[in-house]
Amino acid sequence: MKFFDVNSILRESVKKLKPYEIKKFPFKIKLDANESPYPVKPCDIALDIPVLLNRYPDPDATGLRKALAGKLKINYRNIIAGNGSDELIYYLILTFGGPVVYPVPTFAMYGIIAQCVGVERLEVALDENFDIDFNKMKNLIISKKPHIVFISSPNNPTGNTFSKDKILSIVETARKKSAIVVIDEAYQPFSSKRGFLPFVKDFENLIILRTLSKIGLAGLRVGYLIGNERILQEINKVRLPYNLDSLSQYLAEHALKNFYSNIKEFIKKTVKERQRIYRELSRINKIKVYPSEANFIFFKVKESKKICNALSKKGILIRDLSPALKDSLRVTVGTKQENDKFLKELKNILKRL
Incomplete structure (x- = not known):
């Protein structure tokens, strides 16, 4: 079969692109995508969903x-x-x-x-x-x-x-x-x-x-x-x-x-936990943490990639922002239990570096 050269018809702007990849890792605690940590199922919102799937x-x-x-x-x-x-x-x-x-x-x-x-x-x-x-x-x-x-x-x-x-x-x-x-x-x-x-x-x-x-x-x-x-x-x-x-x-x-009302409660708990994580990270000498008005916290630390990988091995996913931002990590605010585990493992990793 004759080879089809798809590159010959690609737009130049697309040639320079790479697919936007969401890397998948096994995890126990997911704090890398700025999602809410509080589970919501369709039945929590509506017991009966009278949607006709045969209609647009x-x-x-x-x-x-x-x-x-x-x-x-x-x-x-x-x-x-x-x-x-x-x-x-x-x-x-x-x-x-x-x-x-x-x-x-x-x-x-x-x-x-x-x-x-x-x-x-x-x-x-x-x-x-x-x-x-x-x-x-x-x-x-x-x-x-x-x-x-x-x-x-x-x-x-x-x-x-x-x-x-x-x-x-x-x-x-x-x-x-x-x-x-x-x-x-x-x-x-x-x-x-x-x-x-x-x-x-x-x-x-x-x-x-x-x-x-x-x-x-x-x-x-x-x-x-x-x-x-x-x-x-x-x-x-x-x-x-x-x-x-x-x-x-x-x-x-x-x-x-x-x-x-449930969503507002999720937001309230997230803000409270964000403030607590910020205080805890501020006490760690090796970390420079920045104030946040979002559902995540941005911080700088040496050997960020190594720290991110070490947390991943413990089943905790956070976001490594390198190479765009050197020595920079972003952690989504999770539940209190998830945040406690993240802080504990982070402190243990920093002690070993």
């Missing part, structure tokens, strides 16, 4: 959008639901094109999806305190005229929120240059700071990106955009039909209506 789902996810709108106290027409945040990031870049600007380090999918679509990526390094370098960001927006600016606040993987005044100044600068600003608030439920939802009414070019994944419903893959209805209508032009399945729609809607 609601193409507009109207019931879910109305449930979200009720929680947020906004009009459901200001919401688009998607199959996780990743799909919505893809739609944003597909709709508005590039260049795309974002600070680094941050959530990898802004850059990966921009490369998939084939638009220019412009990265602005955070300063030594992991805050936005406002002058560099502002000058880049003015000189390069990007179509989209992505800002994750609280930021992944550093866990910090960015200055409200800096972000609003960026939104205003972008507005003058006809650019969209997307503030990714995936970790907002864990933050002590107010999010940017109240400012959507003041800035037509401002879009908020949120998700149900971090608060206990990662298996449903439900993300949503909040923004000006006229802007969302343009994004809807590229949204695939039936992009969110019936089971995810039904369970997410009913979780918001009937299970939300």
